[in-house]
Amino acid sequence: MIKTRPGYIWKRYLITTAILCSLIVIFGIKPVFCMDAARMQTIADKLTNTTGQDIKILIEDSCKPDAYLHPMGYIVITSGMLGLFEDDAEIAFIIGHELAHSIRGHYNGGSEILGIARDIYLPAKLWKEIDADAYSLNIIKAAGYEPAASLRVLMKLRVNEIGQSSTYTEKRINALIADYNN
Numbered sequence: 001m002i003k004t005r006p007g008y009i010w011k012r013y014l015i016t017t018a019i020l021c022s023l024i025v026i027f028g029i030k031p032v033f034c035m036d037a038a039r040m041q042t043i044a045d046k047l048t049n050t051t052g053q054d055i056k057i058l059i060e061d062s063c064k065p066d067a068y069l070h071p072m073g074y075i076v077i078t079s080g081m082l083g084l085f086e087d088d089a090e091i092a093f094i095i096g097h098e099l100a101h102s103i104r105g106h107y108n109g110g111s112e113i114l115g116i117a118r119d120i121y122l123p124a125k126l127w128k129e130i131d132a133d134a135y136s137l138n139i140i141k142a143a144g145y146e147p148a149a150s151l152r153v154l155m156k157l158r159v160n161e162i163g164q165s166s167t168y169t170e171k172r173i174n175a176l177i178a179d180y181n182n
Helices: 008-027 037-051 079-084 088-103 123-142 148-159 166-181
Strands: 057-060 067-069 075-078
Touching (some): 037 057, 037 088, 057 079, 067 088, 075 079, 075 088, 088 123, 088 148, 123 148
Parallel strands (some): 057 075
Antiparallel strands (some): 067 075
C-alpha cells in the first residue's frame, strides 16, 4: 500500500500550475488546450456578423477531435479538435461548417447528429457534408478569412483519419476544390 503525506498531492498540483503559468507568462507558450475564450468569441462574432445567425459554441473537454451541431442548437467543438486546428481561419471553417448544417436545414430534428468529423454511411449524409463544406467556404470568404483554410481542414481530417472513410473525404475535398475554383 502506497501512502502519501497529507497535502503532498496539492503541493504537486500547485507547483505544476505555477510552472505552466510561468511558461505562459515568460515565454508566451500556451498548452494546446488553451484556446482562449476571447479568441473563440472573436471568430464567432465575425461569422455572426456575416451570416446574421447567433452562434452558440460549447467546448467539450475530449481529446477526440470532433465538432458537431448539437440538437439544442449549440455548435460543440472538442478540445481535441482545437488542438488539431490552431489557425483562426481553420476554426472559422469548422464553426461555419456546423452553422451551415443549421442554416441549410440539414438537421431533421431526430437523433441524427451532423458534424465535420462524423462517420458517413449514407449518400444523403455525404451530400449534407459536401453542402455544408461549400456553404462554410462562402461564409469564411465573406468574413474575411483565408479560403484555403477549408481545404487544409479536410486534408488534416483525411491525413489523421478522423471521421469518414478516405473515399468520402476525397469526394468532399474534390467537391470543395471545384467550389474553391469558382
